Amino acid sequence: LIRDGGTLQIGIGAMGDALSAALLARHADNPGYRALLDEIDITPWRTLIEQQGGVEPLAQGLYGCSEMFVHGLMMLVDAGIVRRKVYPDAERQAQANAGTLNESLHTDGVSVHGGFILGPSSFYQRLRDLPPNKRAEFNMTAISYINELYGQEDLKRLQRRDARFVNSAFTATLLGAAVADQLEDGRVLSGVGGQYNFVAQGHALHDARSVIMLRSWRESGGEVSSNIVWEYGHCTIPRHLRDIVVTEYGIADLRGKTDRHVIEAMLNISDSRFQTELIEQAQQIGKLPKD
Numbered sequence: 001l002i003r004d005g006g007t008l009q010i011g012i013g014a015m016g017d018a019l020s021a022a023l024l025a026r027h028a029d030n031p032g033y034r035a036l037l038d039e040i041d042i043t044p045w046r047t048l049i050e051q052q053g054g055v056e057p058l059a060q061g062l063y064g065c066s067e068m069f070v071h072g073l074m075m076l077v078d079a080g081i082v083r084r085k086v087y088p089d090a091e092r093q094a095q096a097n098a099g100t101l102n103e104s105l106h107t108d109g110v111s112v113h114g115g116f117i118l119g120p121s122s123f124y125q126r127l128r129d130l131p132p133n134k135r136a137e138f139n140m141t142a143i144s145y146i147n148e149l150y151g152q153e154d155l156k157r158l159q160r161r162d163a164r165f166v167n168s169a170f171t172a173t174l175l176g177a178a179v180a181d182q183l184e185d186g187r188v189l190s191g192v193g194g195q196y197n198f199v200a201q202g203h204a205l206h207d208a209r210s211v212i213m214l215r216s217w218r219e220s221g222g223e224v225s226s227n228i229v230w231e232y233g234h235c236t237i238p239r240h241l242r243d244i245v246v247t248e249y250g251i252a253d254l255r256g257k258t259d260r261h262v263i264e265a266m267l268n269i270s271d272s273r274f275q276t277e278l279i280e281q282a283q284q285i286g287k288l289p290k291d
Helices: 014-028 030-040 043-052 071-078 090-098 121-129 143-147 153-159 195-204 259-268 272-285
Strands: 007-010 063-070 112-118 138-140 163-168 171-173 209-213 217-220 223-226 244-247 250-253
Touching: 007 014, 007 071, 014 030, 014 071, 014 163, 043 250, 063 071, 063 143, 071 112, 071 121, 090 153, 112 121, 112 143, 163 195, 195 209, 223 272, 250 259, 259 272
Parallel strands: 007 063, 007 163, 063 112, 112 138, 163 209, 209 244
Antiparallel strands: 217 223, 244 250
């Protein structure tokens, strides 16, 4: 779902690391990457992938714009994947987008905008070891610059072309809401951080998409439960900002769909052990037909 030449934001955690690993494989071993996709059979989502992303190596590179400059982004920099530069004025940025800017004449191009750095000690050492000219490509700036479009909006829209904002959740509803920070009973598991802001940007930028990743089920104390539920007492991302949701069973493209078609798409990426109960719940409310 990541488009070559675009913009990438990654949330922290194992699934964000998995995304980085997949991009590394796509770029460095494209035949192996394509063979893996054939093995798991992406046929149901091939059209969406062709329209919104791609499976080819990342020849143009990506621009990183992420509240957290995580270790996975640094690995993508070292691999030559995150390397598309953006510039601090709209005229040069427009030239860069058109491919008419001579980068060799400009030394203030930035390949990553970040708010703060978080990762293992080896990550910090890698940053220390970089030559100053390379480290200058990382602009650590205000959270407000990264997480919002207001303030220099025209420039940000030019910089953040084909943006993919990829974050994780631990629960989602059949209607497309996502839960990433708090349990129903009020216990807080995480901060919302910039997740809501990036999801909103996914809708505000005309060529952007928000992607929420989660595991479809979990096991705790020997009990297996679905992470996709009919309703939940709290949400981090409301249903009106639903876009793309990914589980181990595939991709649900929810944008612009009716509730019925959203429910059908979410059922297709839920675990079959829970589908019958979820269908019955949706039918009781009248969101799915009885047949």
